[in-house]
Amino acid sequence: xxxxxxxxxxxxxxxxxxxxxxxxxxxxDHEFSDAYKNFREDLIRKAGENGNDKKIGTAGSGHEERxxxxxxxxxxxxxxLSRKKKxxxxxxxxxxxxxxxxxxxxxxxxxxxxxxxxxxxxTGDVGExxxxxxxxxxxxxxxxxxxxxxxxxxxxxxxxxxxxxxEIKKYxxxxxxxGLTIALDNYNSSQTFSYVSSVENIEINGVKTDxxxxxxxxxxxxxxxxxxEDLGQIVRIYGHSDLSLExxxxxxENLDLESTDGEPYQAFTQEEExxxxxxxxxxxxxxVEIDEVMEYKSEISNVNIAWKVTxxxxxxxxxxxxxxxxxxxxxxxxxxxxxxxxxxYERTEPVWENxxxxxxxxxxxxxxxxxxxxxxxxxxxxxxxxEFVYANLVYENPETGEEEVEMAEGLGNETVYYDGSDYLxxxxxxxxxxxxxxxxxxxTVHLGVLFMKERQDEAYLxxxxxxxxxxxxxxxxxx
Numbered sequence: 001x002x003x004x005x006x007x008x009x010x011x012x013x014x015x016x017x018x019x020x021x022x023x024x025x026x027x028x029d030h031e032f033s034d035a036y037k038n039f040r041e042d043l044i045r046k047a048g049e050n051g052n053d054k055k056i057g058t059a060g061s062g063h064e065e066r067x068x069x070x071x072x073x074x075x076x077x078x079x080x081l082s083r084k085k086k087x088x089x090x091x092x093x094x095x096x097x098x099x100x101x102x103x104x105x106x107x108x109x110x111x112x113x114x115x116x117x118x119x120x121x122x123t124g125d126v127g128e129x130x131x132x133x134x135x136x137x138x139x140x141x142x143x144x145x146x147x148x149x150x151x152x153x154x155x156x157x158x159x160x161x162x163x164x165x166x167e168i169k170k171y172x173x174x175x176x177x178x179g180l181t182i183a184l185d186n187y188n189s190s191q192t193f194s195y196v197s198s199v200e201n202i203e204i205n206g207v208k209t210d211x212x213x214x215x216x217x218x219x220x221x222x223x224x225x226x227x228x229e230d231l232g233q234i235v236r237i238y239g240h241s242d243l244s245l246e247x248x249x250x251x252x253e254n255l256d257l258e259s260t261d262g263e264p265y266q267a268f269t270q271e272e273e274x275x276x277x278x279x280x281x282x283x284x285x286x287x288v289e290i291d292e293v294m295e296y297k298s299e300i301s302n303v304n305i306a307w308k309v310t311x312x313x314x315x316x317x318x319x320x321x322x323x324x325x326x327x328x329x330x331x332x333x334x335x336x337x338x339x340x341x342x343x344x345y346e347r348t349e350p351v352w353e354n355x356x357x358x359x360x361x362x363x364x365x366x367x368x369x370x371x372x373x374x375x376x377x378x379x380x381x382x383x384x385x386x387e388f389v390y391a392n393l394v395y396e397n398p399e400t401g402e403e404e405v406e407m408a409e410g411l412g413n414e415t416v417y418y419d420g421s422d423y424l425x426x427x428x429x430x431x432x433x434x435x436x437x438x439x440x441x442x443x444t445v446h447l448g449v450l451f452m453k454e455r456q457d458e459a460y461l462x463x464x465x466x467x468x469x470x471x472x473x474x475x476x477x478x479x
Contacts, residue, residue, distance in 0.1 A: 113229025114139050115186070115268055122196070126352045129196040129212060131225075133189055133234075133268040141232035143262035146182055150254035152247050155180060166260060179220070179240040182255070186234050186267040193223060197355045204252045211245070216356030224248055231257060232267045280403035282396045282460060285472040294463060294473045295379070304379040305387065305437070307463065309475050310444075311373040314456075316341045318369050321448070325419040327432060332416060332450065335367050342367045366453040369417075370477055372461065374445050376420070378437035385436045386423075391415050392462040393449040393477070403462075406452060417448025451477065 115135040122129050135141075145166035155178065158170040168183040185191070197215040201208070204226065212223040222245050224237040235255065239248045288294055294307045319340045323329045337343035349362040372391070378384045393413045395404045405413045415433065420443060423431035437443065451459050459477035464470050 114141060114232035115229060117227070120199075122199070124352075126194050127196045127214070127355065127357075128192055128194050129199060130190060130192040133186075133191075135232065135266070135268045139232065139266060140264035141186065141267040142264050143260045144184060144231060144233055144257040145260050146184060146235070147256040147258050148182065148251070148254070149256065150251055152180070152243055152251070154178075173242075178242050179238070180243065180251075181236070181238040182251070183236050184233055184257075185236055186232060187270050189268045189271055191234075195352065195357045196223075204249065209252065213245075214357065217350075217359050218357050221245075222248055224252055226252060226255075228257060233257060279400070280472075281401050282394070282403050282474055283401055285462075285474050288463075288473045288475045290475070290479060296464060296467075296470060298467075298469055302380070302382070303384060303387065305384065306377040306379055307389075308375045308377075309372060309461065310375055312461075312475075312477060312479075313371040313373070314478070315369045315371055318448075321371075321417065322419070324424060324426070324429075325421070325432070326417050326448075327414075327429065328416065335450075342369065367450055368453050368456070370449050370451055370461075371417075372447040372449070374447060375442055376435075376437065376445060377442040378440060381439050383436065383438055386431075386434050387437060388433055388466075389418060389420060389435055389445065389447070390433045390463075390466070391447050391449065392465060393451050394460050394462045394474075395455050395458045396460060398458060406455070412450075415447050415449055418445065420445030 115133055118132040118134040120129070120131055143166070146169055148169060151171065154173045155171045156174055158172050166184075168181070171180040172178050193212055195214045195216070195218060196212045198213045200211040200213070202211065203209060208227045208229070210225045210227075212225065214221050214223070219241055220238055221241045222239055222243075224235075224239075226235040226237070228235065235252075235257075237248055237252060239251075286294075288309070290309055290311070292308065295305070296307065297304045317340055318332070318336075326332060335342055335345065344364045344366045347362040347365045348359045351358055351360055370393070374389075376387075376389065378387075392405075392415070395406060396402070397404050418433050420435050421429075421432045422436045423429075423434045425431075435443070435445070449461070456478050461475040461477060463473040463475070465472045
């Protein structure tokens with residue numbers, strides 16, 4: 001049975017539950033492609049250059065705080081997230097379970113050491129399991145580093161995009177598959193885990209340990225939490241489903257914590273802060289017609305440029321387009337039939353049912369490709385280098401007018417094609433959406449996005465949602 005795309009489901013339920021990257025409060029491992037990780041970092045950089053102060057997702061990163069010793073920076077709009085609002089469908093089959101909650105008092109673990117578990121709560125709504133921690137006021141904790149003395153066969157350290165840190169270690173197989181994350185986390189006074197089917201209390205090397213098991217079609221079936229009460233530390237171990245529980249226990253049994261020369265700090269003092277984004281109303285943005293100019297000006301980056309959509313061609317066949325201009329042609333080609341045309345496919349949706357994460361049919365979807373012709377003019381008398389050219393595909397909720405993002409299989413809301421790049425490297429194409437323009441130059445380029453035909457009348461191209469220097473511009477996909 002095919003594994004559920006947990007990234008998609010976590011997003012569809014709540015950004016509060018997203019545990020896939022360091023941009024969120026928790027750090028469950030998820031292996032993005034190298035191309036996507038590199039593109040993602042580049043998009044963050046571009047947004048920062050353009051003065052973006054719009055938060056998306058959780059309000060700050062605990063790991064940023066640990067690295068920098070200060071509050072984490074703003075989280076900026078990613079290709080698959082709306083910049084102000086998290087939109088989601090609640091998974092089916094769980095409404096009746098919301099009322100079922102079990103609360104375990106501090107008696108589950110007696111008070112000892114530098115902190116204790118104040119309470120544990122299990123809620124049937126997507127199997128959420130929440131810990132509340134408490135440490136005596138003024139208690140200081142010595143910084144520690146993780147020392148791993150055992151790794152499963154074939155696993156290597158994940159350096160790309162992560163670097164080397166004492167508090168977190170990420171590993172994957174040599175071929176890039178699998179995933180293993182071990183991390184220290186004692187900053188928040190509460191921690192919540194989703195899709196937990198059962199919890200087992202054991203001891204490993206005298207350390208109280210909880211095993212959180214997640215049943216169903218998930219990529220990560222077990223989470224180990226080790227409570228080092230005498231050190232004021234919690235170790236989380238996330239293992240991909242290709243790692244057995246016995247292997248994860250062996251990793252835990254061969255794990256050491258070593259003191260560092262860092263400054264002591266007070267643990268479990270921060271409340272987990274979730275950024276509740278405001279709904280984006282498409283009507284509040286600028287409504288732009290075909291051949292209407294969108295001028296973008298930034299004194300920060302000395303940019304003065306005009307964008308204009310001159311044509312939108314809806315296609316079922318992309319065979320005439322060069323593969324080198326696609327960000328992920330393999331993914332897109334999986335939606336094509338034997339004749340090279342987009343074919344309907346069965347959509348599925350994840351549901352929390354019978355204490356497990358399951359995947360059920362949600363009917364058929366009909367993908368298509370929008371080939372967008374644009375004229376871009378450098379209005380400055382100076383050359384423009386490394387300019388970011390990008391659009392998102394969004395939908396307007398017919399009842400509320402809110403901006404929505406569909407995360408259907410193979411269909412995100414990001415641009416998937418751009419033929420105007422000056423930075424193709426032929427490998428990852430990390431900077432595929434960047435171009436250089438001579439002073440006064442006008443260039444015709446083409447962008448491409450995927451969309452669902454059944455929602456084409458609600459579809460818009462969204463421009464400049466990644467900057468706060470101008471209003472988001474919306475161009476109707478089907479005028």
